Amino acid sequence: MTKIKTTLVVAAMALAIAGCAKKRPAVLPPAPVDQATPVNPNAGQTPPTDGAVVPGSDADFRRSVTSNTIHFGLDQYDIDPESRAILDSQGAWLQRYPNVRITIEGHCDERGTREYNLALGDRRANAAKNYLAARGVSADRMTVISYGKERPVALGSDEAAWAQNRRAVTIVLN
Incomplete structure (x- = not known):
């Protein structure tokens, strides 16, 4: 009798384990589609071959605005008067x-934890986005990303390098 009970318990456990196995679907779902495909205002136009800058391109943006980069103080994400002037030219x-x-990319210096700097970079990028939105630029046209301390523009562990790395950069998508 004990042998039968043991066999029944083992059989029940084997069925329970077999029933929990995840089965692979016969057809895999399609790959995700990128919903943030940039709109090119110059679609259908042939790019100039003489090295001229195409109106509405990132090169035109960098040439036309005061700067594509604003800087921040240590552990700060507020827009100072110098940054306002830069963002005003970008908005125009x-x-x-x-x-x-x-x-709009948010960046930080190397100090602080990875998580803290990612959050601070996000606040910096959103501060620039919100400023531009307040100046009439549609928020639907702007995306933000934080790189934290992962993409320094200046290498070094001194105040000069740190000051250059505390920034928000506006990139035109072509």
Whole structure:
């Protein structure tokens, strides 16, 4: 009798384990589609072959605005008067090209934890986005990303390098 009970318990456990096995679907779902495909205002136009800058391009943006980068103080994400002037010039350019999409990157210096710097970089990028949105640039045209301390522009462990790395950069998507 004990042998039968043991056999029944082992058989029941084997069935329970077999029933929990995850089965692979016969057809895999399609790969995700990128919903943030940038709009190129110059679609259908042939790029100039003489090295001229295409209106509405990232090169035109960098040439036309005061700067594509604003800087921040240590552990700060507020927009100072110098950054306001830079963002005002960016906003004016973006008003001329209403179909151009941008990404605003938030960056930090090397101090602090990875998690803290990712959050601070996000606040910096969003501060720039919110400022531009308040100046009439549609928020639908802007995306933000934080790189934290992962992409320094200046290498070094001194105040000069740290000051250059505390920034938000506006990139025109072509």
